[in-house]
Amino acid sequence: MGLLRWFSQVWAVTLLNLRTIGQRRGSSAAAVFGVAGVVMVFVAVLSIAEGFRATLAATGSPASVIVMRGGSDSEMMSGISRDNARIVADGPGVQRTAQGEAASAELYVVVSLPKRSTRTDANVPLRGVQPAAFAVRKDVHLVAGRMFQWGHNEVIAGVGAARQFAGLDLGSTLHLGENVWHVVGLFASGGSLSESEIWTDVDLLMPAYRRTMFQSVHLELADAASFDRFKDALTTDPRLDVSVLRETDYYAEQSRSLTTIITVLGYIITVLMAVGAVFGAVLTMYSAVASRTREIATLRALGFSSGPVQISVLAEAMVLALAGGAIGGLLAYFFFDGYRTSTLNWQSFSQVAFAFRVTPRLLLTAIVVTLPMGLIGGLFPAIRAGTLPVAAALRET
Amino acid sequence: MRFLHLVWRNLARRIVRTSLTALAIMVAFLLFGFLAALRVAFNAGVDVTGADRLMVSHKVSIIQPLPIAYSTQIGQVPGVREVTHANWFGGVYKDPKNFFPRMAVDPVTYLDIYPEIKLPEEQKRAWLADRTGAIVGRVTADRFGFKVGDRIPILSTIYTKRDGGRNWEFTVDGIFDAPKGTDTSALLFQYDYLKEATFANNQVGWYIIRISDPRHAQQVVDRIDAMFANSHAETKTSTEKAFAEGFAKQAGDIGAIITGIVSAVFFTLLLVAGNTMAQSVRERTSELAVLKTLGYGDGLVMGLVLLESCLLVLVAGGLGLYGAWVFDSLGDPTGGYLPVFYLPPRDLVLGFGFAAALGLATGALPAWQAMRLRIVDALRRV
Numbered sequence: 001m002g003l004l005r006w007f008s009q010v011w012a013v014t015l016l017n018l019r020t021i022g023q024r025r026g027s028s029a030a031a032v033f034g035v036a037g038v039v040m041v042f043v044a045v046l047s048i049a050e051g052f053r054a055t056l057a058a059t060g061s062p063a064s065v066i067v068m069r070g071g072s073d074s075e076m077m078s079g080i081s082r083d084n085a086r087i088v089a090d091g092p093g094v095q096r097t098a099q100g101e102a103a104s105a106e107l108y109v110v111v112s113l114p115k116r117s118t119r120t121d122a123n124v125p126l127r128g129v130q131p132a133a134f135a136v137r138k139d140v141h142l143v144a145g146r147m148f149q150w151g152h153n154e155v156i157a158g159v160g161a162a163r164q165f166a167g168l169d170l171g172s173t174l175h176l177g178e179n180v181w182h183v184v185g186l187f188a189s190g191g192s193l194s195e196s197e198i199w200t201d202v203d204l205l206m207p208a209y210r211r212t213m214f215q216s217v218h219l220e221l222a223d224a225a226s227f228d229r230f231k232d233a234l235t236t237d238p239r240l241d242v243s244v245l246r247e248t249d250y251y252a253e254q255s256r257s258l259t260t261i262i263t264v265l266g267y268i269i270t271v272l273m274a275v276g277a278v279f280g281a282v283l284t285m286y287s288a289v290a291s292r293t294r295e296i297a298t299l300r301a302l303g304f305s306s307g308p309v310q311i312s313v314l315a316e317a318m319v320l321a322l323a324g325g326a327i328g329g330l331l332a333y334f335f336f337d338g339y340r341t342s343t344l345n346w347q348s349f350s351q352v353a354f355a356f357r358v359t360p361r362l363l364l365t366a367i368v369v370t371l372p373m374g375l376i377g378g379l380f381p382a383i384r385a386g387t388l389p390v391a392a393a394l395r396e397t
Numbered sequence: 398m399r400f401l402h403l404v405w406r407n408l409a410r411r412i413v414r415t416s417l418t419a420l421a422i423m424v425a426f427l428l429f430g431f432l433a434a435l436r437v438a439f440n441a442g443v444d445v446t447g448a449d450r451l452m453v454s455h456k457v458s459i460i461q462p463l464p465i466a467y468s469t470q471i472g473q474v475p476g477v478r479e480v481t482h483a484n485w486f487g488g489v490y491k492d493p494k495n496f497f498p499r500m501a502v503d504p505v506t507y508l509d510i511y512p513e514i515k516l517p518e519e520q521k522r523a524w525l526a527d528r529t530g531a532i533v534g535r536v537t538a539d540r541f542g543f544k545v546g547d548r549i550p551i552l553s554t555i556y557t558k559r560d561g562g563r564n565w566e567f568t569v570d571g572i573f574d575a576p577k578g579t580d581t582s583a584l585l586f587q588y589d590y591l592k593e594a595t596f597a598n599n600q601v602g603w604y605i606i607r608i609s610d611p612r613h614a615q616q617v618v619d620r621i622d623a624m625f626a627n628s629h630a631e632t633k634t635s636t637e638k639a640f641a642e643g644f645a646k647q648a649g650d651i652g653a654i655i656t657g658i659v660s661a662v663f664f665t666l667l668l669v670a671g672n673t674m675a676q677s678v679r680e681r682t683s684e685l686a687v688l689k690t691l692g693y694g695d696g697l698v699m700g701l702v703l704l705e706s707c708l709l710v711l712v713a714g715g716l717g718l719y720g721a722w723v724f725d726s727l728g729d730p731t732g733g734y735l736p737v738f739y740l741p742p743r744d745l746v747l748g749f750g751f752a753a754a755l756g757l758a759t760g761a762l763p764a765w766q767a768m769r770l771r772i773v774d775a776l777r778r779v
Contacts, residue, residue: 026672027672030672033668034669040661045654048654069554071552078554109460112459115647120643120647122646122647123647175457177630177631178629210461257734261731261734264730264731265730265731268730269428272424272427273428275424279420280669283414283421283672286417287672287673287676291676343647344644344647
């Protein structure tokens with residue numbers, strides 16, 4: 001048999017199969033929706049991790065550094081005295097601005113505010129900062145209202161926090177113990193973790209929480225490459241007991257438990273679902289072949305050889321799987337992309353607001369995942385279609 | 398069941414298709430069982446809270462301490478039977494990765510109020526007599542291989558000792574168990590040790606109260622919060638259940654997302670399995686007609702078809718649930734982040750309920766068609 005004729009056979013049967021999908025609407029739709037369901041769940045679960053990662057990636061520049069007490073694994077558990085904060089700010093290589101060093105000694109606490117979605121209390125991070133905080137985190141900018149005045153009981157809230165938690169709208173008030181604090185502004189910071197926080201003057205926050213020490217110093221180095229020099233200078237200083245971390249490393253470490261949970265669970269769920277879907281796809285294709293036993297036998301009797309018939313069945317399975325993958329990806333995109341939520345980050349004991357992200361890369365992964373599903377799903381039925389004894393199959397009901 | 402053989406032969410005639418259907422159903426129920434364990438993990442504690450326990454924490458946030466002096470005042474509130482307190486100690490065991498909760502408590506009252514903590518009597522006596530001693534929950538003891546008599550070094554992150562040091566060492570005096578569903582990952586040590594070793598100046602993290610009558614919980618809550626209103630440390634009192642639920646809800650929409658996933662799986666499963674089973678009955682239309690010709694009644698034919706689908710789903714679903722049970726018994730898949738991880742019997746029963754419902758639902762339409770089948774029509778079909 002000539003190669004050309006073989007290809008024209010493949011082409012003809014495949015086209016016939018694809019054209020007649022409409023005749024088998026029920027079973028085809030079941031296959032497509034089966035795959036679509038899997039892909040949607042797959043994309044949705046991974047979009048949580050993706051969104052969370054994007055929030056982290058937006059947080060901290062390579063030149064920003066966090067200094068905490070030695071051995072501390074989070075800001076909340078740390079403590080740095082006023083004297084030590086001064087020594088840290090004087091460290092080598094710290095960026096200088098017109099207002100002095102770009103180093104902000106800060107206090108990180110939480111305040112209980114009800115989540116809008118559940119009306120139950122959540123630990124919303126509240127950060128006391130010094131004026132240099134805005135030089136360290138240059139992407140923080142006001143989007144509504146005004147900046148808080150230093151020395152006044154005023155706060156500005158991150159847009160992520162304001163969206164997720166009740167009582168942070170512009171003009172509302174916070175009750176922290178005996179004092180009333182006014183929300184005078186809302187700020188954004190390019191989707192970084194800061195958007196989950198409330199900021200205020202650290203010198204007012206310390207007495208309100210009965211603290212006498214800062215917890216951390218956030219600072220910006222003039223040159224990211226001088227990190228090691230800065231770190232060595234501080235860790236060898238006998239007056240200090242501190243750990244020095246790049247902010248990027250610190251935040252990656254901070255969210256490790258959350259990332260682990262989301263990724264491990266996401267993959268277990270996805271693998272189970274994908275296995276289930278492959279069985280589903282095989283079943284559906286089997287049914288499709290079984291219901292066309294006589295049709296296939298007729299084709300073979302007409303002179304089509306088994307190779308093209310098998311390929312056509314395989315191609316049909318792939319097309320259905322791809323269609324399902326595309327539909328699932330799109331559904332995930334419409335339902336989940338940009339879906340805003342917040343969760344408790346155990347390591348910092350506070351809430352992180354973030355949005356699910358269905359990225360093009362994720363959609364591409366989803367499509368790639370559907371191909372083996374279609375392949376395996378079509379393989380066995382294809383073999384069956386090719387090996388049917390023609391005479392017996394023609395008689396079958 | 399004399400028809401069981403007939404049903405079995407029908408299932409076995411297309412053995413590949415039947416196995417595939419069974420496998421698909423199995424995987425779905427495996428997933429169901431896994432998700433059930435996950436739900437428990439994320440709600441850790443909510444199902445096992447004591448109805449007669451209240452939690453008192455600082456109103457502004459749980460990280461703010463309360464004065465120890467509140468203990469006496471709370472104890473005098475009508476309806477309160479017993480008061481105990483706890484401090485979050487935090488700290489690091491060798492590496493921050495080795496996270497487990499560490500708390501300083503008042504041993505006698507704490508064990509009184511939490512009767513679910515099962516500690517052998519002699520270990521309890523040893524702990525009460527040992528100021529620097531600690532008891533460790535089963536999950537954590539198994540995870541790190543702690544035995545009675547071991548010394549556990551902890552680097553404190555919150556508290557500094559009077560001499561400025563931050564290295565602590567606790568002797569394991571006992572290992573406690575608790576009923577399934579209760580988190581046993583904590584290390585508990587004596588508050589007196591914390592007080593002596595630090596300048597922790599009589600502050601506690603939160604109070605736990607046992608009340609005499611759970612029906613009057615709200616009155617007690619109101620009385621306590623009113624008592625400390627307008628003081629420098631106002632309180633927020635809630636039932637332990639509400640407290641645990643609030644905490645679980647901090648994790649966010651996980652529950653809703655998981656429910657969505659389960660529904661998606663079952664929807665898919667229903668489509669696939671239903672489609673296959675319906676087809677296998679359609680193929681046998683003429684055989685069913687023969688059965689009817691032989692004198693099988695409408696009800697019996699319908700019953701046979703239903704039995705076939707239910708048998709398939711129940712066996713496959715049962716295997717899937719068994720697999721999930723085995724998988725879930727292996728424990729926390731994330732290595733320490735989800736300390737309570739098991740398949741509750743209630744969800745196992747629910748799973749079987751779902752399987753039965755699925756069997757009936759997928760078998761219903763073909764069975765009904767089989768019952769309505771007119772012999773003449775059916776026999777005439779090729």
